[in-house]
Amino acid sequence: MTTLIASLIISTFAFASNTKVMTVEGAFEKVESGDYIHLILKVPKDERVSLVCSDLPKSLVKGIDCNELAKNQDSYKGKVLKVAYHEESKxxxxxxxxxxxxYVDRIDLKK
Known part of the structure; x- marks a missing residue:
């Protein structure tokens, strides 16, 4: 049993260390909800970036919550956000x- 638990812990750390966290900055455009919650940012050259938000409990959210953005879209429209994210193949x-x-890891309002 101890070996199994140790293997799980090592696997978790190996996964976490192999996940590359990247950042993108862009103007908030909207949050779209459907099967998934997507944060849409407008980045330079009029391109758009779509990032998937996890529906996390408020206590686990770092920075601004996608649900907060969805509820108050008008007040965030055009504001520059800095988003840390990682990529996953699903x-x-x-x-x-x-x-x-x-996948969004953290959202901050750029000041």
């Missing part, structure tokens, strides 16, 4: 393929 049954998605 099989999406509806699409019948693996898709690489950007």
């Amino acid at each position: 099989l999406i049954p509806e699409a019948g393929e693996k898709i690489v998605w950007k």
Whole structure:
């Protein structure tokens, strides 16, 4: 049992250390809800970036919560956000393929 627990802990740390955290800055455009919650930012050259937000309990959220952004979209519209995220490849049954998605780790208002 101890070996199993130690293996799980080591696996968790190995996964965490292999996850590359990246950042993007862009003007808040909107939050779209459907099967997933997507944060949409407008970045230079009129491009848009879509990031997937996890629906976390308030106590686990670092920075601004996507639910807060969704409720108060008008007050955040156009404000520059700095978002830390990581990428994950997930099989999406509806699409019948693996898709690489950007998952939000933290959202901060750039001052």
